[in-house]
Amino acid sequence: MNTHRVPNLTAAARTVRTWLGEADRVLVTAGSGLSAAAGYDYGDQERLKELFPALHRMGLRSRYIVGVHLPPALWWGYWAVHIDDIRYTPGPNPLHQRLRALVADKEHWVMTSNVDALFARNGFAPERIFTPQGDYGRCQCTVPCLRTTWDSHPLVKGLLAAYDPATGAITDPAALPHCPNCGENVEINVRIGPQFVDEPYLPAGNRLQEWLNSADNGTRLLILEFGAGFNTPDVIRTPGEHLTRHLPNTRLVRINPSHPQTPADLRRPPRTGPARPVRHRPHARRTRQRAARRVGPLDEVAQTSNRTWLQGLADLVVCDGRQRPTHGGPLSGLAHPRPKPRTVFEAPRCIAAVGNSLAADDDQVAAEPARSAA
Known part of the structure; x- marks a missing residue:
């Protein structure tokens, strides 16, 4: 049960827009909840049945079928x-276009676990995704x-030409795909196991890392x-917290209906008074090393699909940070982060409502000025 205190959405959106105006750079990060809010909800039973x-x-109730064993004709x-x-649905997506307009005048990057290319299809620069x-x-x-890897669109078109909606199967065995090089089976290029070919995505990950590392201490992210x-x-979640x-x-805005929480150290006010003495802890170095491996850099990602989608209410959680530790890079281990001032608040709305509110006219926002967090 979500027990977070929730302020007015308009007030929350004003604060976020103020933070956006104060930012030099923006990193947009997204999980499957954004695609669900954009109309691609893998748990939508009516759409699945249609x-x-x-x-x-036959009993299928989710569009997540990793691990489900089907005959090749039904599988494809x-x-x-x-x-x-x-x-490959044609036409623009309004929610992603609103997000694009929101960050259009800012230097920005996108990092997403979604494999639908909705960002690139709606105006975000592909080389920055x-x-x-x-x-x-x-x-x-x-x-x-x-x-x-190779383009899946010709494969999909060929399969659809041999698809029977009444049975859900591909009726022409010759349409079933095989590797053009070795003749083995083919799969979609998504991370479902150690065989995943990630070479197409590593250059973008490296460019994102360089972009993050290029910021000086005065850059507001x-x-x-x-x-x-x-x-x-x-x-998505852990790298964002780690960067903050x-x-x-760096400021973090988290929109999530079920898990809006941020770690306690991101919400803790700065400590006052004399510093506490450092105590020796056995195996502390080993613990920090394990934490660093667990968090990892951007390209060390999990190998299972994200199954979280947003339905109903969403909470807007905002964290604000001002201080940087004196050691380690932005994506290095979690060793001894210094406490930083934070401001946290929540607002109950779905992602689409938040997007609409953030995309409101400047005149509406200016009618009641927002107070920026210190």
């Missing part, structure tokens, strides 16, 4: 329809015999996090 009537009759029938709906979990727009060999839960926290700890002048 797209997959045969599989629904599902993936062809699913990818065509999620990845890091998708460590892969992309429905790419295929790979299941072995893999080569560390390469705002992290806008949307719909990132705990199925793969090391992909270790980069100076």
